[in-house]
Amino acid sequence: MKILVTGSNGLLGQKLSVLLQQDKNVELIATARGKSHLDITNGQFISLDVSDKHAVDEIFSRVKPDVVIHGAAMTQVDQCETDREACWKTNVDATQYITDACIQHNTHLVHVSTDFIFDGSHGPLDEEEKPNPVNYYGESKLAAEQLIMRSHASWSILRTVLVYGITNDMSRSNIVLWVKNSLEQGKTIQVVNDQWRTPTLAEDLAMGCYLAAIKKAKGIYHISGKDFLTPYDIAIATADYFNLDKSLIQATDSSKFKQPARRPAKTGFIIDKAKKDLGYEPHSFQEGIGVLAEQIR
Template sequence: MKILVTGANGLLGQKLARLLDEDPEIELVATARKPLGYALQNGVYAKMDIENKEDIVSAFFEHKPEVVIHAAAMTQVDDCEVQREQCWTANVTSVELLAEACQWYNTHLIYVSTDFIFDGSHGPLDENEKPAPVNYYGESKLAAEKVVQASSLTWSILRTVLVYGVTPDMSRSNIVLWVKNSLEQGKPIKVVNDQWRTPTLAEDLAMGCYLAAKKNAKGIFNISGKDFMSPYDIAIKTAEYFKLDKSLITATDSDTFKQTARRPLTTGFVIEKARKELGYEPRSFEEGLKIMSEQL
């Protein structure tokens, strides 16, 4: 099976490329705008800017992938709110271009989406929940889901939540690394305690993508962690695990923590469908911290 991965230099992209590269039954084509920051044992790198139609056409013509896992996106929520045209191009136009290319080669498209397509009024959520985004990032990701669903392709949409993990070059930050680094420097931090998520280890999300590809899964699947936690809970558990001073952590609420884009208060996912149909089983948050600590 030949699988093309977009965004192979990102946190998910790196974990996914390494996982696929280990499977002798998979021919991996890892794509990114710039050369990979790591070595592949069996797979190949192809330069591909997801916003450039010529790049996409060239990569598809040369490699003719059977599956595309679209892991690239503009994910900085506040930047998306301000830089709307750039966000739309990165998150929606790119999917239109990829879907068109997939149609030429009868390629199965796996699209990685987000809990931010929901309004945050309640959770955890299952796959049948009605989307209603409260920020532009969520709007762009929902629009891309609709592009996928309206296509004549075979497709999977994998929705995820608050991804955390470590890359070898430490180029990608996330809530766990931010908390750890802040406390190590003795910096007091304020963390919201009125938002709720099911934080997802990057390795688990990569495994969800891998399983969807191997099983030729079709439809929408929630792929996240299994622990329902607030960012404040995440910060406290991170401090405890790494034996850092948790007295530096102060709980606050979303009203006093001003950000450019609104965040949904409560999301998190029910993952029973992925468990039953894909065999997906994520680690606990503590197990995720252990994996991160071994990589640091």
């Protein structure tokens, strides 16, 4: 089975590239803008700008993938709010090009989406919940979902929540690393205690994508961690795990932070459908910190 991954230099893309190369029945085609950040020993890397329709069509015609895992996106929420044209081009137009190519080449599409399509009025949420985004990033990701659903493509949409993990080149920070590094330096940090999420280990999201790809699963799936936590809870758990000074962590609320984009207060996912249909079993948050700790070492 040929599986093409978009956004292979990102956190999810790197974890997917590692995972897919371990399956002898999978031929990996990793794609991203520029050069690869990983050594692809079992498969190939092709430079691709997904917002270039001609480039997308050319690669599909050449490679003819059986499945595409579309993880490439503009995910910086505040940047999406202030540069809406770039956001739409990357998150919606590019998804249209990928979807059209999937239809033309009879390729199954696994599309990665987000909890930010919801308004945050309550949670955790299942797949039947009605979307109502409160920021432009959420609007763009919902528009991408809707164009896929309206299409004649074979598709699965995998929504996820607050992904954390470590890239090969340590280029991406995340809440766990930020808390660990700040406390080790003796810094006092303020962490919000009025937002709720089900934080997702990047390796777990990659596994969810892999399971959906090899099964060519149809429909919407919520893929996240299983623990319903605030960022403050996450910070305390991180301090406990690494035996750091919890007194440096101060609880605050999101009104204290001025950001261009509004954040949904409460999301998090109910993952029963993914467990039942895909065999998805994520780590606990405590176990997830352990995975990161091993990689840091």
